[in-house]
Amino acid sequence: MVSFGSKALPLRRPKHHSIVENSPFSGEDSEYKQGRRRRGMGRKSTKKQKNSNGGCASGSVPDRTLKDKKSSKKHDSAEPETSYVRKQIDPETAKYFSEIADTLEKGELDLEERSIICGNALEESSRKEVELCTDHIISHTMQALLDGCDADHLCGFLRGCTKNFARIATDRNGSHVAETAFYSLASHLLDQEWHSTIEDTLMEICQAIVQNPVDVMCNCYGSHVLRSLLCLCKGVPLNSEFHAAKSSSVLAHRLNLKGDGDHKNDAQNVHQGFPDVLEFLVSEMVKCSTPNIATLQVDQYGSLVLQTALKLLQGQDQELIQIIPVIMGCKMENAEAGNLIEITEAENIRDLVKENAFSHLMEVILEVAPDILYNEIFVKIFKDSLFGISCHHSANFAVQSLISHARSQSQIYVMSEELGPRFKDLLDMGRWGVVASLIAASQRLNAQEHECSRALVSAVTLANESPKCIVPRILLLESYFFSNDKSNWSWTSGSKVHVMGSLILQCLFKYPSGYIEPFITSLTSMESSHVLETAKDGAGARVIEAFLGSNASDKQKKKLIKKYTLHPHFYLPFLSLVSYAFPELLCSVTDRKVSTASQLLKGHFGELAMHPSGSFTVGKCFDASGVPLREAIVSDLLTVQRELSKTRHGPHLLRHLDVDGFSRQPEQWRSRQKSKLAVYKEFLAEFSSAEGDSSKRKNTPADTSKKPSQKTNIKKMRKEIDNVLMSFTASAEGSKKLKKHRIR
Structure with a gap:
């Protein structure tokens, strides 16, 4: 092999070296580790890794994480067991890779020199891949080599690892090397020339994995590597939501709070992927795991692999109809007769859904299942058992997914008839997510909206109570339902708005106004101090935004706004919120009452501008006003110009209002504004x-758009x-x- 550049290291020559002096296992070990950390190649802690991988499918309720710890106890207690004895690295090889590491760490090589050195070193690793990749120190060097080599040497190294890839993937150090190789492969896919070579390499790795997939899937390190491999085959980023979705993102989709466009952007492929390799890997992995499917269903790490595979196959109905019944433990012979789930299998699945790992898995199954399969799951497993399953601390998340991914109005009707009368019981048990999911699904499919609204009113009010108390009790959901004396409950000053209560009200204010009159009446009748606390709270502010953007009449919205125009201290933070959520209404108020707004806000614009949302209000007031009020606004901002310029939003506002120009030449500033x-x-x-x-010329309905x-x-x-x-x-x-x- 030919070396390039004065710093390039040649292939290792058969020379004898001093073990004590040059081996990385000598006294310089600690210094070597520090060098690795300085290069940013240190390992993440095992605890952190497990937390990032464990919350894939849904939910924000803490009782779920407790179950996660119990289900993965056997994995957390010790290092993954291996059925082989790792060979020791000979001192000569250790010295060679130590020299390579020192050369790379100096950072004096150009890209071409670095690539050649990395390629040479990877050739030297032939037939020693397992020992090198699983070594605590040299594995860091292997990561650097894989990150800096060309595609040819990268694929050659992976082909050399094929037979022992499972051993590398399930090792604490080797798993990092494997993932680094996948990230490097993804970067080389930008060059179409290497597409077929990389595809062949991945197929060889997949063929090796499916020989015994369960051991890799149920290993905490192997599970992570497999999910990265699945994402690489699909063509999506290796750190995408398919790998481990955030619970907040899942909840946003589930409650219609995140548009379809946002979801499509998240799922956008970075390259064309390898659909044949992906289909082969998933189908063979499930097929070879069938005898051990009961283990995978309740194993945390095995469940995560299956969840990722199902998400990546979403839309491929034929493949999903073949795979999902097997994952649920059904016999494939039944599919030929059009009966995918038998009665005994349905009973078993109802028990399994109470297991934390399978509950997560069922959520994804319901999300991606084709319509015919979803309907059979709904009718045979969940129908007539919805409330009972919802009572369980883990199984209720599967019910949330079932409701959120309902396909028809008839399904919502059945769900509403079964769960609507039990809203109070569900809220008493803390199953707020089930209630929120049903309200959001009914709004999405325009079904049973009035019935859900009335059911919620009945759940939060006692007999013959005024509707005034409805919104406060939902805002402080936990405080009200966990109180011992609900009849004497009252708003406690300083209480934090409950997140799920806020989400429920946000979903409700998307309903037609005729269905939510009690909620509108309650919100507009709240005491000034309570509304002020709500507006200052992040979750509460979203409720007021949702109301101002709802189908409620302008008269009802202005009632809430005008209520505070007499109180500047209340009006300032509230006006900031209104301007963000309902700018047209703010403009209509300020345009008609410029003199009133000037007297009201004069002296407070500087205070308001210091807050990010308040600066938006100041800008709106400025744009909607004449020269006298504009001058009053800029005069107030002059008093806080220095502090405002140090904020993130301040410089833009100061430029927009030309505060500096006003301070230097007021007359010319007035002329420009006119x-x-x-x-x-x-x-x-x-x-x-x-x-x-x-x-007038066209006079068509389309013109209104x-x-x-x-x-x-x-x-x-x-x-x-x-x-x-x-x-x-x-x-x-x-x-x-x-x-x-x-x-x-």
């Missing part, structure tokens, strides 16, 4: 008349006018400075 307002007015008059003429684009055009126009005037101002000031300089 010019801007005049141009805005002329453009709006012409723009509005043009829109009106076109609507142009309102959002009109607002966007006006916003762009305002920005363009500001930029043009600012550029004129800058050029004028620049020319004045130039003249002064010439005179001097």
Whole structure:
């Protein structure tokens, strides 16, 4: 092998070296480890790794994590067992890789030299891959080599690991080496020239894994490597949500709080992937694991692998219909007769869903199952047992997934009839997620909305009680339902708004206004101090935003807003929230009552601007006002200009309002503002008349959809006018400075 560059190391020559002097196992071991850490190649702690992998499927309730620890106790207690004795690395090889590590660590090599050195070293690792990859020290060097070599040497190394890949993947150190190899492969896929070579290499690795997949799947390190391999075969990022979805992301999708577009962006492929390799790996992995499927169903790490595989196959109905029944423990012979789940199998699955690992797995099954399979699961397993399953601390998450992924109005009707009358019991037990999921699903499918709304009212009110108490009790959900004396419960000052209570109300305010009158009445009748506390709380603020964006009438919304215009200290934080959630309403108020707003907010704009959402309010007030109020706003900001410029949002606001220009030349600033307002007015008059003429000419229903684009055009126009005037101002000031300089 030819070396390149003065720093390049040649292939190892058969020389004798001093074991004591040069072996990395000598006294310099601690210094070597510190060098590895400085290079950012240290291992994450085992505890942290387990936490990041364990929360894949859903839920934000703490009692679930307790079950996770119990189910994985056997994995946490000791290192993964191996059925072989790892060979010791000879001192000569250890010295060679120590020298390689020192050379790479110096960082004096260019990319071509580094690539050649890495390639040479990987060739030297032939037939010693297992020993090198599983060594606590040299495994770090192997990671650096795999990260810096070319695709040819990378694939050659992996092919050399094929027979022993399971041993490497299930080792604490080797698993990091395997994942580094996969990340490096993903980067080389940007070059289409290597696509077929990498595909062949991955197929060889998959063929080796499926010989005995259960041991790898149920190993805490092997599970992580397998999930990365599955993501690589699919073409999605190796650290994507398919690997380990965040519970907050799952909950957002489940309650319709995250758009489909966002979800598609998360699932976007970074390369075309290897669909044949993925299908082979999943199908063979499930097929070879069938005798041990009962073990995989209740094993935390095996469940995570199956969850990732199912998510990556979403949309491939034929493959899923073949795989899902096997994962649930059903006999495939039944599928030929169109009967995927037998009665005895359904009973077993109802028991299994109470196991934490299988509950997570069932959530994903319900998410990706084709319609025909979902319906059979719903009818044979969950129907008439929904409440009983919902009572269990782990199984209730599967019910949440079932409800959230309902496919038809008839399914929502059955769910509502069974669970609606038990809302109070579910809330008493702390199963708020089941209630929230049903409310969100009914809104998504426009089914049983009125019934769900009435069921929730009945759950939070006692007989003959006023609806005024409804929203406060949902906002402080845990405080109310866990109180010993509900009849005498009252709002406790300083209480934090319950997250699930906030989510339930956000879902409700998406209903037609006719179905949620009691909730609207309750919110608009709340005491001023309680609404102020709600507006200051992060979860509570979302509720008010949802109400202001709901189908409630403008009169009802303004009732909530005008209630605080008489109290500046209440109005300031509330106005900030209103401007973010309902800017059109704020503009309509300030446009008609400029003098009132000036008197109300004068002296408080600086205080308001210091908060991120408050700066948005200041900008809205500025844009909706005439020159006198604009001057009042900028004058207030001058008092906090230095502090405001140090915040993240402050510089943008100061530029938008041209505070510096006002402080230097107030008269010219006023002139510029008058010019801007005049141009805005002329453009709006012409723009509005043009829109009106076109609507008269066309007069079609489709024309009503142009309102959002009109607002966007006006916003762009305002920005363009500001930029043009600012550029004129800058050029004028620049020319004045130039003249002064010439005179001097």
